[in-house]
Amino acid sequence: MSGSTQKHQYSVEVAGASDIPGEGKPRRNALSPDKLILHPDGATTLYENFLHGVKEAGDGNFLGHREIKNEIVGSYVWQSYNTVQKRVANFGSGLRKIGLIPKEPLGFFSINNPEYVMAQLASYQYNFIAVPLYDTLGAEALEHIINQTGMKYCLATVNKGRVLLDMKEALPTIQTIIILDTIDQEFNDLANALDVKILNFTDVEQVGSVQPVEAENAKPDDVATICYTSGTTGIPKGAVLTHKNFMANVASIRWLADRGTMFKSTPNDVHISYLPLAHVFELANMATMIYGGSAIGFYQGDTLKLLDDIDELKPTIFISVPRLLNRIYDKVMAGVKVKGGVAQWMFTAAFNSKKSGLKQGRYDHWMWDRVVFAPIRARLGGKVKYILSGSAPIAPDVMDFLRIAFSTEVFEGYGQTENAAGLTVSLFGDTSSGHVGPPQVSVEVKLVDVPEMNYTSNDKPYPRGEICVRGHTVFREYYKLPDETSKTIDKDGWCHSGDIGQWDDQGRLMIIDRVKNIFKLAQGEYIAPEKIENIYCKHELVSQAFVYGDSLQASLICVIVPDEEVLMHWAKQNGFEGLSYEELCKDAKVRKHFLQTLIKYGKANDLKGFECVKNVYLTPEPFSIQNNLLTPTYKLKRHQAKLRFQREIDAMYAEITIKL
Template identity: 55%
Template sequence: MATQLYSIEVPDSPIVSGEGKPRRSILSPDKLVYTYTSHRGDSTISTLYENFLEGVQRSGYRPIVDGVAQAYEWMTYSRVQQRVTNFGAGLVHLGLKANDIFGIISINRPEWTMSELAGYMYTFISCPLYESLGHAAIEFIVNQTEMETIIASDDKVPLLLEMKSTLPTLKNIIVMGTLDQELTEEAKGLGINITTWTDIETNGRDNPAPANPPTPDDIATICYTSGTTGTPKGAILTHKNFVAGVSSFHMMAKHQKFFIPSVEDTHVSYLPLAHVFERLCQAVMISGATRIGYYQGDTLKLLDDVAILQPTVFVSVPRLFNRIYDKVLAGVKAKGGLAAYLFDRAYATKKANLRRGILTHAIWDRLVFGAIRARLGGKVKHIVSGSAPISPDVIDFLRICFSADVYEGYGQTEQAAGLSMSYRGDLAPGQVGPPQLCVEVKLRDIPAMNYSSQDKPLPRGEIMLRGHSVFKGYYKSPKQTEDTLDSDGWASTGDVGQWDEYGRLVVIDRVKNIFKLAQGEYIAPEKIESVLAKHYLVAQVFVYGHSLQSTLVGIVVPDAETLTGWAVENGHGDKTFEELCNEPSVKMALLKELSTFGRESDLKGYEILKNIYVISEQFSIENDLLTPTFKLKRHTAKERYGAELERMYAEINSSY
C-alpha cells in the first residue's frame, strides 16, 4: 500500500473552469525531462541516433530453414553499427535525402530495426505499413506521404506489385530476404527498381557516405494509427518525443522506481514494430545495450521462441497475459486433488505476502511455480504490460507466479507511448502510476457522463497531457490535429481517468465507447469484457447494448481447450468444438456460468448479459475484428454480427 504521494499539482498553474490542475511526477516536479546523460557522463542524449550510439546494439534472431526455426544467432553492437552505417549509405546512393520518407512492411526482424536506425543516422523518416490495415489503408498512406521507397520482407513483395497501379509514387522496393526472379521481372515491367537489403548494404559499404545526424526536433517517424473506424491518421513523432520517454525511464531508474536493462538482459521483440509501444521499448533496450531477440513471426509459436531465448524482460499486452492466466487456472482446476490444494495454498500465501511487498517464496517458487515460470523461459525478472487495461487479478497472478516486478504502462501513439507508468515496489493493482517525467497530466470534465475534476474524494475526467513526448500533429490533417491538440499544447486522449489518493492515474472508462441503455444506465463495455474474459471457458467476448433496449447481449468465443474438457464432463464428449458452439444446451450453460461469474465479480444487474451468441472463430487482425494492437473493432463487430444481435434482442423481448 502506498504511503506517499506519487504526483503533485504544478505550482502556480492557472485555474481553468471545467478542468483540474495539471500534475507532475514527484520525481521531477519542477521540470519535464527530455534528455538523459550517457552512462560515461560525458554527453547528453537527445536523439534516437545518439541513443543508438549509446547502446551500439546487438540483436538476435532465429533463422528459418525449410520452415523450421534454428538456434538464435547474435550480432555484436559494433557489427550492427557497421551494417546500419552501410545500409544508410546505400539508401543515400539510392537517392534518399534528408527528411525523405521511406516505408517498412514486415514482421519484426533485425533488418526492420537496422533500417530504422539507418534512417536516424541520415535523418530519413520511417513510416511503417502493415498488411492488417487493409489494402485501402496502405494505398492511402503511401499516396498521402508520396512514398517512393518501401523496405519489405519477401512475402510482402507480391502485395506491393499487385497494388502498383494504385501507388503511382512507388519507385523502389528493397527486399529483406531472397529476391525471386519472376517477381524481379514483374517489378521491372511495372517500372519498379527492386533490389535486396544486402545489395543496398554492400553498395553502401563500397561507397561510404558521411552521416547526417538529426536534431531533437527532426521527425523520426510518421506512425499511422489504425483506429476502429475511418481513414488512418499519421502521427508525426520527433526524436525528442521518443528520447523524452527514454529519459523518463532513466530518471525513474536512478530513483529505483524502474529498471534500465543492461548487457546481462534479454528482450524478446514480438509486439509489432509498426507501433510505438515496441519501438519505445527497443529504444530503452538499446540505451542499456540489451540483447534483442526476435520471434520467428508466428505468435502461436511465441512461447517456443521464449523457451529458447529465456528473456529477462517480457513486454506484452493483456491479451497474452490473460491467456496464460486462464490456461494455468484451468490446468489447476483440471488436475484437482493434491496439486490444486498445493497451488491454492501457495497462491494464497504469496498473495498475502504481496501486501508486504514480498515477491518471492523459498519453497512455493520452486515446488509450485517453477513450471509456470518456465512458460516464459524461466528467467524473467521484469514484466511490462501495455496497450490496454489489465485486470488487477491478472497483475497479482503475474507477480505471484513469476516472482517478477510487474509494471503497467499507459500511453498512445500520439505520445510515443509515454504518458504514465507504475513504479517498482508499488504493488497496488488497478493503477498506471503517475505521469511520466516528460509530461504533465490533467483531467477535463465530461458533463454528459457525470465525470468532474472536482469529484470527491477522487477527481475524474478526460485525460489530457502536455509535454515533450506529445506529437506534433497528424500528417497533412490540420482539422484532425486541431481536434486533438489545443493551442496551448494540451492533447486529449479520449480516455477517462481518475486520480487516486496518492496521485496515481487510474484509467476507468473510454469517452467514445460508453453508451446508455434505455433505462438511462451508462455502460462501459470494455470493463465488462475484461471481467468475463477471465472466465476459464471464455477466450473472447464482445458486449453490446442498444439505447432502445434495457439489457446487454454478447458474442462469445469459447476457449477451445477448456470447452472440450467441460463437454466431456457434461455429456457432450462426442462433439467437435464447432458443434459445441452450435449446441443450444451449451449456449444456455455458458450464459448461466457467465451470469453467475459476473455477479461474483461485482458486475451490476444491468451489466449482466441476458443473451449470448456462441461462435468458434476468434476475433483476429486477419478477419478485421481486431486492430493491430489487439483492440476490438466495435463498429466492425456490430456490423458483422448485426443479424445475431437483433435476433438475441428479439428472443429476450419475446420472453417478457
C-alpha cells in the same frame, strides 16, 4: 499506516498552477515536481541513443534471430553492436546512393527482424522518416498511407512486397522495393512488368560501403517516424513523432531507474521483440533497450511459436500486452483445475499466501516459489526479472497472478501513439493493482471535466475527467490534417487523450472510460461500434443494436432489439409458434440463431474477426428518448445504455468465458 494523508504520494499538483474552472490542476511525478526531463545523458536523438548502446555493449550481443533450415528451427544467431553499427552506416549510405534524400519517407512493411531495426537505425543516422505499414487494416489504409506520404522507397519481405505490387495501379509513387528475404523469379518478373525496381537489403549495403555518403544526422526536432494510428474511424491518421518525443520517453524510464523506481536495461539484459514495430509501444521499448546496450532477440514471426522462442532466448525483461498475459493466466488456471486434488489444494494455498504478501509489498516466497511456481516461471524461460504490460488495460487479478507466479516486479504502462507511448507507468515496489501509476517524469497530466458523462474534477472521493497530457513526448501533429491536430492539441499544448481517468488517493492514474464512442479491446484493437451497429441494423431481424466492448475483454457483445414483425414470422417457420415476442427474446435457441446469423452477416459485410460480436442479448423494449437511451436526434446514449444493461453485459461475458 492509517489515514489517506499518510499514504505515499506518487504524483503532486504542479506548484503555482492556477485554478481553472472545469478542470483539475496538472500533476507531475512526485520524484520530479519542478521540471520535466527532456533526454538521457549523451543522447538527444535516436541515432545518439544507438551510439550510447554501442558504447555500453560494443562487441556484446545486439540483434539475434533463429535460423530455419529444412523447416528445422535452430538456436539464436547474434550480431554485435559494433557489427550492426557498420552495417547501419553502409545501409544508410546505400539508401542515399539509390536516391533517397534526407527528410523523405522510407516505408517499412515487414514483421520484426534484424534488417528492419538496422534500416530504422539507418533512417535515424541519415535523417530519413520511417513510415511503418501494416496490412491488418486492409488495402484502403495501405493505399492512404503510401499516397499521403508520397512514398517512393519501401522495405518489405517478399510476401508483403507482393501485396504492394498487386496494388501498384493505386500506388503511383512507389518506385523501389528493398527486399529483406529471398527474391524469387516470379516476383522479379512481376516487378519488372510494373516498372518497380527491386533490390536486396545486402545489395543496398554493398553499394553504400563503396565511397560512403556522409550522414546528415537528425536533430532532436526532426521527424523520426509518422506512425499511423490503427484507424479508429475509417482512414488512419499519421501521428508525426520527433526524435525528441522518443528520447523524452527513454529519459523518463532511465531517470526513474537511476532513482531505484524502474528497471534499468543493461548489456546483461535480453529482450524478445515480437510486438509489432509498426506500433509505437514496441518502438519505445526498442529505444529503451538500445540505450542500455541490451540484446534483442526476434521471434520467428508466429505468435503460436512464441513460447518456444522464449524458451530458447530466455529473456530477462518481458514486455507484453494483456492478450498474451491473459492467455498465460488462463492456461495456468485451467491446468490447475484439471489436476485437482492435492495439486490444486497446494496451488491455492501457495497463491493465497503470496497474495497476502503482495499487500506488504512482497512478491517472493522462500518455499512456494521453488515448490509450486518454478514450472510456471519456466514458461517464460526462467530468467525474467521484470514484466511490463502496456497497449491496453490489464485486469487487476491478472497483474496479481503475474507477480505471484513469476515472483517478479510487474509494471503497467499507459500511453498512446500521440505521446510516443509515454504517459504514465507504475513504479518499483508498488504491488497494488488497478491503476497505471503516476505521470512519467517527461510530462504533466490533468483531468478535464466531461459533464455530459458526469465526470468532473470535483467528483468525490476522487477527481475524474478526460486525461490531458503536456510535455516532451507529445507528438507534433497529425500529418497533413491541421483541423484534426487542433482538435487534439489545444492552444496551451495539452493533448486530449479521449480517455477518462481518475486520480486515486496516492496520486496514481486509473483509466475508467472513453470520451468518444471508440474503445480498445484487450488485444489493443480499436473498435468503432457505430460502424458495426449500422451493418447489423441492415439485417432484417435487427431493429436496433448496441455494440459494447470492455477494454479488459478480447471480444465484443451486443444488445439487440429485434424487428418484432420479422421475428414473429421467422418463429412460425422455425417451430417457435405459440411464443410471444417477449418469450422469443428470452429463448436461448433464438439468441443462438441471432448470434450465428450476425457473425455470418458481419463477415459477408467485411467486418474483421475482432469486429464480430461473440454474444448477444435480445430485449423486446426499443431504445427511445422516453427511456433515456436515445438523444433528441435519435443517437444512442452509450453511457446510459451501458448502465442500463450492465447486468446483461456481465452475463454475456461470463458465458463467453465458460465457452472458452
